[in-house]
Amino acid sequence: MIEAKNLTKKYGDKIAVDDLTFTVRPGIVTGFLGPNGAGKSTTMRMILGLDAPSGGTVTVGGEPYRKHPRPMQVVGALLEARAVHTSRSAYNHLLSLAATHGISRSRVVEVIEMVGLQDVARKRAGGFSLGMGQRLGIASALLADPETLILDEPVNGLDPEGIRWIRNLLKGLAADGHTVFVSSHLMSEMALTAEHVIVVGRGRLMADMPMSELLAQASSSAVVLRSPDAAALADALVAPDITVARTGHETLEVTGLTAAQVGDRARDLHISLHGLAPKQVSLEEAFMEMTRDEVEYHAHTPIGHHVRSAS
Secondary structure, eight states: EEEEEEEEEETTEEEEEEEEEEEEOSSSSSEOOOOOOSSSEEEHHTTTSOOOOOOEEEETTTBGGGOOOOOOOHHHEESTTOOOOOBBBHHHHHHHHHHTTOOOOHHHHHHHHHHHHHHTTTBBBBGOHHHHHEEEEEEEEHHOOSSEEESSTTTTTOOOOHHHHHHHHHHHHHHOOOOOEEEEHHHHHHHHOOOOEEEEETTTEEEEEEHHHHHHHHSSOOEEEEEETTTHHHHHBEEEETTTESSSSSEEEEESHHHHHHHHHHTTTTTOEEEEEEEEHEEEEHHHHHHHHTTTTOOOTTTTOOOOOOO
């Protein structure tokens, strides 16, 4: 378990992390979200004792990370996948970590196979692709079978098979009782992986809730439907307190009525419905809406200018 209480980090006059309080519990994958500059990396570094807080505390398993006598057994971390001696092979890199932490050679072989690097284990890590480097970083994090995993952008550089693999790995570790804390900008993948989310913006806590609750809060009261008689149904539904938008030849978006009310109205009019559901937003849409005022840098395309595609 990770517990942060009033965690704060200042760099001169700049507040990178502002009075954060949250708990990351075992048994579920917790996603850590925020725009660039939101304080995610600084927070992770303070959890691991790489940066000292300006205020507040953060513990892992009830103690500050630096006080654990066998830290790799407590926390496995991936903050920078390229933090490896480039002239060493993947096997020797992991073996050197194992030797200094009382971990067996058999475990080195086990994690190499677990992350799918067995065919390149004896090759220099300096020649690895980005995805292979990520796999080696994940192997390092898993080496001591830690109680807690802290991963920053673990799917960076992975192909679709690798992304599915890390998703299933993290879910499996959580199901076995591990604490899994993962940061990613890939919202579609986070929506499939995390059960709970912590969202920060400009160093402040913005949300700490189950993924389902975040999406439900962000979803509007609109209803989306599909019908071969969409035009007739649209005309029949329009009222002063009801908004109907045509979103396609056979599709409508209705605001001001529940899905049940729309279904009852269509039944009364003998209009067939081929689809009817409350409108659900994606995690990306919910995240963008929540953090739109917390983004540090905004990109704008000047009016009258167009981005040319490379030839």
